[in-house]
Structure formats: C-alpha cells, structure tokens
Amino acid sequence: MPNLQPLTIDKLITLQYIPSRVPFHLSPDGKYLAITLESGERDFPSSMNTQENSIPQNLAASQVKIIDTTNGNVVTPFGNSKSMSPRWSDDGKLLAAYLLNGDRVSLGIWHRQNGQIQIFANTQISKIYGGYEIFGCAVPQWMPNNQAVVLQVQTTKNSVADSSKISNVSVFSFDPTIENSEQQEAESDLLSWLSGDLVIFDINSGEQKLLAQNLPFRSWRISPDGKNIALLKAVKREVNNTHHWTLYDLVVLPTDSSPPITVASNIPQTYAVSFSWSPDSQYIAYTTHKRVALSVEEQTDEGELFVVSADGTNVTRKLSNTETPNLGQNYETPRWSQDGKEIYCLTSSGVWITATEGSSCRNLTVNSDMEILYWIQRPLFNLCTLWDNNKIPLAFRNPQTLNSGLAFLNIETGENTILFEDAQNFTADALSTEMGNNGDLYFALETADTPAEICCVTDKDKETKQLFVPNPDLSEVAFGKSRLISWRGYDGSECFGALMLPQNYVERQKLPLIVNVYGGVNNSCFLNNFDFGWSGHQHPQLFASRGYAYLCPDMPMLNRDPMRQLPGLVLPAINLLVDMGIVDSERVGVIGQSYGGYCVLGLLTQTNRFKAAVTSAGVYNMTSFYGILMSHGKSRWIDWAETAQGRMGGSLWEKRDTYIENSPLFYLDRVETPVLLISGTGEPGEASQASEVFSGLRRLGKTVEMRLYDREGHYSGGWSQKSLRDVGARVISWFDSYIMSG
Template sequence: MTLLSVNDVLNVKKPADRVHMSMSSDGKWLAFCIDGKSESRSFGVSLAVEGNTQWVCNLETGESFPIAIQANSSWGGVWSPNGETLAFFADIHGEAQLWIWTPSDCSLKLGSEIVVRPFFGFEKPIWTNDGLHIIVKSLPSQEVDDNHFSSSIPSIDAVFKNCNSKPQYYTTSKNTKDEANVSNTSWVNRYRADISLINISTGKDKTLCNGFKPAGLAISNDGKYLAFTNCTGEERINTQQNIFKLWVVTLEPNIVTKVTKIEKKVRMDYGLSFSWGLDNKTILYTTSGPLSEGGLWSVNIQYPNSAKLDFSPDGNQIRREFDGPIPLKNGEIVMIVNGSLCVYSPSRSIEKMITLDGREIVAVFPITNQSDEYVIVQTVEKCNAIYGFYCIDYETDESDKIFEEPNAHLPWFEGGSLYQKSRSHECISFFSQSANEPPILKTIDVKSKLIIVESVLNEVNKNQLGISQLIKWEKGDVTLRGALLLPKNIKGKVPVIIRVYGGSMQSNNVRYYGLSPSSADNHQLFATRGYAVFLPDLPMLRSIEPAEEISMAIENALNELVKHPQIDSERIGIIGHSFGGYSALVAITRSPRFKAAVISAGIGNLISYYTKFDPPNFNYGWVEDGQVNLGATLWEDKERYIRNSPIFDFHNIQVPVLIVQGTQDHISNEEAGPIFSSLNRLGKTAELVFYDEDHYQGSWKEENLKDYYKRVLGWFNKYL
C-alpha cells in the first residue's frame, strides 16, 4: 500500500472555515475560499482567516483558479449587485485591504488604502444596493491590542518580559459573581474595529461609527440602514454566555449618519443570528448560549429597547449560532428548530413544524426571490449519512427532493454551499466529499435536478485510501454511532486508534475526507499505514461529573468497537486534542484497555487550570459552566474538582503516554509540564514534546506538523 504523506494532506484544497460563497447575478461566476496556512503575518489578517485563498469558478467551463496569488491571505469575496466585479480582502501589500477583481479582463484593483479588520471569515464586504459603495470593518485610529486576533498570542510570561520592568497592576474590583471583567486585553477586543463606507469609484472612505466591537453586520432590504451587534463580553465570570448590544446606522446619502442603540442586552454566541424584517423597520433575532431561552425576538428600530419575545418553542430551543430567522412574503417567519422547519406566524402567534421523513434539516438557504412560496433546505439522513437538498413549500408543507448522495456537504453558513435564483438560473453550488474523496465543487440545476458543472480541485489515488463505515449501538433509548475508517485490503485483524472528544458527536465526520473537515487531522495518514481509526459519539448531559460521563461513554463505544471482526481488541491506541486531550487522560486513568496514548494540548488538573493566572482570560466560566461544567466553585466542592481531574489518578495509568504541547498556546500551555512531571515521578513511560506553536495543529508550520506526525506515528508503531 502506498503511504499517504503529510504533504499529501496539507496540499488538499478544502473550503475555508465559515467563509461564505458568492455567485454573480448572471450565474456565470462562483466565488469561494480555500483553507490554507501562511508562514508570515500581515497587519489586519486574523488567525481565523490567515492563509486562506480566494478562488473563483467559471460556471460555464468548470475551471477554478485563485485570483490573488500575490497575497499570503485572501478571502471574503462578494459579487457586486450587477455581477461585474468581485470585492474581497487580501494582504497583497502586506496588510489587509479591500480589493476588486473584474472577470472580463481578470484585473485586480485596490479598492481603498484603509486597512480592514474583520475577524471571522463570514465578516465579508457588504455592497450597498446601488453597487457604488462597500461597507467594511476597518482598523480603528486608536491603538489596538492584537492578543486573540493574530496567530501569535503571547503567554503571560511574554507579557511580563516585555513590560520594561514597569509594575503590572490588576484588581478584583469588577470580578464579582454577577459582572464579568472586560479589560483592554480581553478576547472581545478581537472584534475592535471601525465601520467604514468605501466609495468604489474614488477609493475614499467615510467612517460610519467607531469605538465599537462589531460582530455581525446586515444591511436592510431597502439599503437605508445597517444593523450590527457590538460584543461586550461574557455576562458573568462564571459562565460562557456572550452578550451583544444591537445598533443601527443610517446609510441614506442625504441624511447625517446616526448611530442608535436598539437593544442593550442580546444573548448570542457569535452575534450573527439576526435579520431584517421585510418592513425594513423590524429586526428579528434568536438567542443562544447557556443562559438564553433560545427563542425568537423582534424589535422595531423606531422604538429602541423594546424587544419582545415572540416565540419560544415548547420543549425545544432555536439556538442558532450562524444564521438568523428568515422573513417570508406572507408575513410569516421560517427558522430551524431541532432539525425541523418551523414556520411561525406573528399575527396569529402560532407555529407549525415541517419535517422530512428520516431527515434532519440542518440549514435553510437565504431567500433570493421573495415572490416564491418555497424555501431550499440542506438535509442529512443521519442513519446512513446521506446529505442532500430539498425544496419545501411553506404554504402546503409539501417537499421535493432535489439531490442526495452519500457524501458530506457543509452548510452554507460554514462556506460549503450556496443557493441562488435569478431570471436566468436557479442552482445550488456545493462542496462534496467522502472519507476517501477530497472535496469536489459541484453545481446542480434545481429544476432539472442535474449536476451541470463539476470542478475537480484535487487529484488523488483513491485506491490507496481507507474506507469508512458506521458502527451503531444503543444507550438507553438513544442510538449512538461511531465513524470507523478501515485500511484497504485488510488481511487479518488490525490495530485501532480511537480519537476522543467528550461531548462531541464525532460520527458526523464519517463522510468527510479523512474523517475530518481539517487537513491537520486527516486520518488517512493512519489508515494508509495499516491502522483503523474510530471516532465515536461521546455525548455529555451536563451532569457536573464530566470524568464519569466521558469514561462511561468511551467504554460503551469500545464494547461495540471490539465486536468488529477486523479490529484487534488487544491493540487499541487513543488520541485526543484540547478537551479531547482531557478526555483521553480520563480514559487511560480509568481503563486498562489501551496500549498507547497521545495527549495533545490536554488538561490534567482542573484546579490549576481553574486558578490559572492568564489575565483577562480567567477560566472560571469554562470550568463552572462550560465544557467541564462542574457547577460549583472550587471552594464549594473541592472534592468534585479532584474527582474530575485526571492527574489525581495518574497512578492508575498503565499505558505509555506521548504529550504534545505548543508553547504559544494560551489555552493549555501550562498543563503539559505538570502532566509529564507527574508521570515521571510515578515511573510511567512518557515523552513530552514542545513546539513553538499555537493551540491547534491546523495553524502550525509545515516542518513542525511533519515532526508531530512522525512522532505520533512512531509512538503508535512502537507500542501498538
């Protein structure tokens, strides 16, 4: 069998994380963004988009190509209303700026001299309705702190080393139970930016507002207003509930710009789940987060601070992170609730749920033609991992399948698909991939239901790659699954590596190339070397005893895995990253079934992590109410902290442990040393490797990622 190399997986072209597609109004061009890495930093380029590359596809020929090869990072392409030019961000001159690409002559033009400062990939340029101006997030005139914005996040030690011996002062005056401490170095400052209006013909810019931390931006249908959410941080220090304020800016050319606060406290995750009503006076939004009720709200911009809860579904919560409610021409509102399409009538205060037999609705495409009486949705049939697109008539509740296949499709808001309808076309463009097929770009005609364009972005020999399948088991009245990747041409039983992450439904990755949306975690690297890889569902019910929940969930998954006729139950390895590293540590302290373990950026001691001094990113909320969810302070129940900290059970470990840690990792950089020191004192077999890198391998330099996989594969080769 030919071995897949790290270079092979790093060079795979995959859609960039949460960078939306855009199609020209004539249906001839598709803009999309490819994930990547950059070896150098540019001013205004955030860690969320660094290394991305803006591409376009000619939908008549299927040819795809990048449009800014001079840039280290380019992203966010959006077509003008007339479809003649594409606006996007790029660092061609060493800093993030707005650029314009024209397909008629493939020319590039700098849109403005100002430095733009979006953080996430979905913070794209916004064209005004007349196509004459573009709205962007831009660099403030005041000095900004790049902590949590760039890819190089200094540790507290680095902060002290650079303070020129000046005293560093901190106070607990704001750290009460009911008020979070949002300082000048808080993570929310990654959103700090002005909002600017750029004249495309002259390149001149006008500041619409400053002094904010804008997240989501949306222009009203009539083009007269811009709504945006302003991030103010976490609601309380013991929770991870994010709070936003909702503001509106006037855009009418003959009216003095006015910025109005519409609502002072909106609970959301990313500040995105809002939209304009068709009356251009109402803003609709749904709430999300641990303290939210997960309902539908509305507020009239003429009556600020008068938001009302319109709808809260019985026994469910809407809680959408990346998409807002969609207003319909008949006055109703459509959104997704628990995998069903919910159609809510504000005038009658009633709702109806539209379901698809055996399928979960994962996304509703934004409506591109208000005269229609239907919406296009993305679906997944989870039992067999079948992905597709359906048309649903929201008046009659009738549905019609457009297309389905046993390949994974990312939702539109994650940058994996797009629907558009105009007079000349109605089509869906989407990335399609499977465990042994890297992403391919397809376009389907909605009416004929035929694939009309395919653009092959990657060439790969499928014959060398492993094949995936689903394993299912019952836990009470719930069916759980695991994604299993098996080597090609198996002879006898093979060793298996189980990747764990408490609370994650990892089986959803069964149709992704290498069982992962990320190239850094492509499990074909193991499969082509004779290993099976298993990614089980490990649900958590917030029981305030996470270690017990995780260990029991892993044990149940293992019991089902070892029934497989091609799995060697005597050669099981385990790997976990971040909270997955914590999960793997829990597993090896409580089960003797493993023969080798790799802990990447793991957490072993919840007490030290909880009290870690890393201003202002105190970890209280993550431990008390977040992923760990111990539900109490250390002083209220110290025994619970001890029970759920694997380090206190390290004497039970019987497996060799490889520990991997990035020194620039502000999340868990102080955990790896004590994990290794403890194992060393106990006489356990362990190795510790430090890399001058950030938290996740997806952002690492190529040489370090190659060394990482050499060590990981060597570890499993030695002990499995």
C-alpha cells in the same frame, strides 16, 4: 489499478477545503460563483497571543476562486495573493475581497472585464479575537452605486491606554467592594476584541467616510435603498451557571452621517448576524438566540422573532408566540418575502412563516426522520428565494443512518419531497451555499473518503451534478472507508461510533486500532465527514491509509466525576471490534486533543488496554489549571472547571477532593502505556500542563516524550506547516513503533 499510497503529511497540508463561516457569492447574472478555499499552507505560528504576528490565521492559507457555472472552469482572480470573503458588485462587474498585503489585510478589487487587480493599502481590515482571524460574515459589502464598499477597518481610536507597552510591570487587581467588577472585566475583554471602525470606502478616490468609530460589532447590513446601515453592537455578556450569551443593541447608521439610532436593545445572539432589512428599507427583522444549559450535556435553544421600525419611531413588535418553535440560529437570518408581507424563519424541523403584521402564522415541518441542517439561500441576503416558485430547499441529515440529503418544502401545501439522500455530508454551514435567480442551487458535499466538492442542482433538470473538484490529484491515495457500528455500554444503553477501515480491508482481518476520544460528544455524527471532525495530526485518513482502523466513539457523559466514566464509554467499543475479528486486541492505541487529551490520560490511569497514547493540549491537573491567568488578566478557566466541560460542580475550595480525584496527574503511578505529549506554547497554561505530566512520568520511570511547538496555539489543524509536518510525522512513527510493528 494504480499503486495506492498513504496520505502524506505534505498532501494533507496542501488539501483544499471549504472553510466555515465564509459565504459563497454568485454573480448577479448567475454565471460565476465566488468561493474561498483554505489549506494548511501557513507559514506563521498560529497563536493569537503572538504580538509580532498580525496575520489572521484563516487568511494566511486562503485563496478566492471563481467557478464558471456553465462549464466548471476555475480562475484565481487575485493570483498568488492570500485572499478571502469575495463579494460581487450589484452590476457583476467588480469583485471585492480581503487580501494579505505584506503584514496587513487590505481591500482588493478584481475587474471582471479585463482581470485588473486593485489593492488599496490604506484600508486595514479589522480582525477579531486579538488579530486571530477575520470573521467570515464580515464581508466587504457594496453600496448600490457599485462605486463604494462598506468595510470594518481597524479602529483609529485607542479607548484604553495599554500600560504594558510602556512599563515592565503588569498589574492585575480586584476589589470585591466594586459591584460586578469581574463582569465588567469580561465585557471589556469582549468589546476590545470585536472593536473596529465602520467606513464607506470610495474605490475611485480612495477616500474613507467614517460612520462609526471604535464600535464592537461583527457584521452589518446595507438597506436596499442604500440610505442606512444596520449592525448589532455588543454591549455586555450574560454569564452564569445556566447560560452564556452576548447582548447586542441594534443600531442604524445613516449613510449621510446623521446621528446613529438605537432601535432595539439587549438582543441575545451568538454571532450577531441574524437580522435583515425589509424590501422597502422601512423595517428590520431580527431573531434572538439563547442557549440555556440544563446541565453540561443537556442544553436547550430559545429564539424569538421581532420586527422594529428602522427610524426607531414604532414600538418593537414580537411576532413569535408561545407555540412558535425555536427560531434562534447561529448564522442564518430571518428572510422577507419578495413583497415584504411575510417573514420566513428556519427551524430545526422545517420553516416557520408569519405575516409581517402578525395576523397569521404557520409552522411547516418535514418528516420525523429528517434533521434540518440548514436551508439553501443566498448568504447574507434579506429576501427568501423560492425554488420552483413555491419551495424552500433544505439540507438535512437522517439521524438513524447519518446520511445527508436535499429536500424541498412546499410552502403552499406543506408537503416535502426528497431529491437525494446518500452516505455523504453537507460541508461547513449555511453560508457555504448559493441559489441563483433561475433556481440553480450550489453547495459543497463530502464523504468519508472524498474531500468536499462543489455541486449544483439546476432548476431545469433537477439532478445533482459535480461542478468543481478542489483536490483533483488524489486518485493514488488509499483513502479509508467508514461504517457505523453500535454496541451496548456497561449500563446497557445502545452506543454508536464512526469507524474507518483501510480501503482494501478484508473481513476478519485483524488490524491495529487507534481510538480518538473526546468526552461529552456524539462523535458518530461525523461518520460521513472526510476528517471525522478532526484535522491536523489526528486526521483519520493519515492512519486508515496506513493500515490502521480508526474509531471515534460516542461518549455521552454525566455531569459529575468525569474521569471515572471514561472506561465504560470506550472499552466496550474496543471489545466489540475485537469480538468482530476486526481489531487485534494487543495492538490498540489512543489519541485525544484538548478535552480529548484529558480523556486519554484519564483512561491510562484506569486501564492498561492501550499500547501507545498521544495526547495534545490537554488538561491533566484540574487544581493548577483552575487558576491559569490569561495575558489580559482574565481567569477564563474557572467557569470551565466549575460549571461547564470540567464538570467539577463548584469551586476548588468547595470541591477540593473532586478536583484531585478527577485530575489524572495524581494517578500517574498507575500509567503503563508509553505517552507522547504534544502542546503549543502560545496558549497560557497548556505547555505547563504537559510539563507537569512529563515531569511526573519521568520521575516515576515511565516511557514518555514531550514535544512543545513554539508560539503555536491550541489545535494543530491551524498550525504552521513546519510544525504540522513535524508533529504529524512523529505521531505516525510513535504509533508505528508501538502498535503497527506489534
């Protein structure tokens, strides 16, 4: 039996994980699976507002891996270079990816035959959100000739001169006599963050053919015949008290440089990826996606299916009807049948299938105890690939047990069969899957005590097998185990929570407890996630491997008076664990990030139950946070406070007392718990919020420490490894000194 050790900060930083929104890609012959792995080994501050840092956060710690599907052997095609978003050529001889090349992002090509690497420095890949990241769906896409790649590169045209670069004066103005002035400001911000040039890059000559300049878009699709490229161009944002989405125009760009054609307008989507080409390249199918808020907590999704002619000559046809379930998806696309006669759309309970001409449709659903997570298909492909000729593989979660599994939905009979269902979780999203032409399935699975591993199911033996373990050297870490707990809230309702206990826990052994709070979220759904949904300094295994119990309780909230609700959402769960003999009532701490930071301080002003607290990137004074101005002049937190997560229900002047009563800062005199405040300085307003609390607690003679991390952003899970080492070590020592030692 090995001598088990705690999870160290250094080990946490080097853990390899499957990033969200970055597709897998299987070579055409099915032998090599190309994926992206990410870690915490970043050498740069994470703030998107750091002008001198032009390195995307997600690329800064990523590497492409190629897995041999026959034996699980792995190669790193681009060596030590940071790389992501791999894409095989149609002949399987070349692999394109994005590489970090000095301080810029360039196209890299790996030659399968001899391992040669080409880096094209004259390609400067476009980055979104002010250079913060590369959008994972914006992969390099090969033209059918396998000699050219379609890329989104940084625009060569500046649409608006930036006066701040030539003056020491920043000017912001607003004229109420100009209609939609604030709406235009929001749209300008969106368009500048997404804009880039679309080019066809010839890998032999190194020449770029410009197809679109300074266009705001996220991803694109090449028609099967290679004659056209389709994309969704952002045109405006729709924002009010009930909804928030972006509208896009569907644009077709001929590759022969003929004028572009707008074939559909004002399409609401989330990430602008839900569209696909018909097999004959004549039509494009797309789904809409609207998320309408009935309240802060209650939302409903609406999505419909349309088909439009690629040359814009025919009227757009709506194929969904009033009986159709919601078809809106974040990352998935409508899929065409191989013959183009049917279109398949994923729903929350199965698959909806319609004839392309609209003559018939059918809604296939799975069992009621199966919540569909996503289907397993080829990411970013146009066609639906059937398993065993007539089945669609679906990743699902059981909403009662929170176990996940794999099922097959028969499109002919409507029957569904379950291959497996266990205490595990499908990692990331629908893009982190693949399906070979022979029916082999690839996906990532994790458990509460095991990081994600690449698994496969072969059509031949229909058994789940482990293919690749990204983190093989963890056998000596004392990873904790999870369990689902339930209790009755103050109002009598049944509540749930994800509890992690040390690996060697003995029943009735009383442990110190850390409670991770975040209002408005059912945190128990992360029961089988390795990180319970939290990385960085809040990773539950940092604490469970050191002898702590770690609890993430569900915290459903009403759309009013958020601070007053907090004790009733958290304290009953602690009481249960004390009554069960699991937790020492005198050794309980609390931790929270972002809105969770708000919840931490809100709790401390209403109870002395906690012996130590850590809060990071929180909002503590609703009145001052309300008016924080971003560097580009946007007052982004007004909507947040009035109608969204802030739950104030109106403006500061309409609800003055509500803002004060729900601001923990005004009740700091009631705090008796030692508080560790954490913030990066790269996000406007966050450090000042922490400073207000620090100044107040110090003035009141309370125990408090504040740690500010230069140029770091909102979430420590994306910070530089230098900052993460410091904050992780301090959080552990903070709780150890006040709780573990008793």
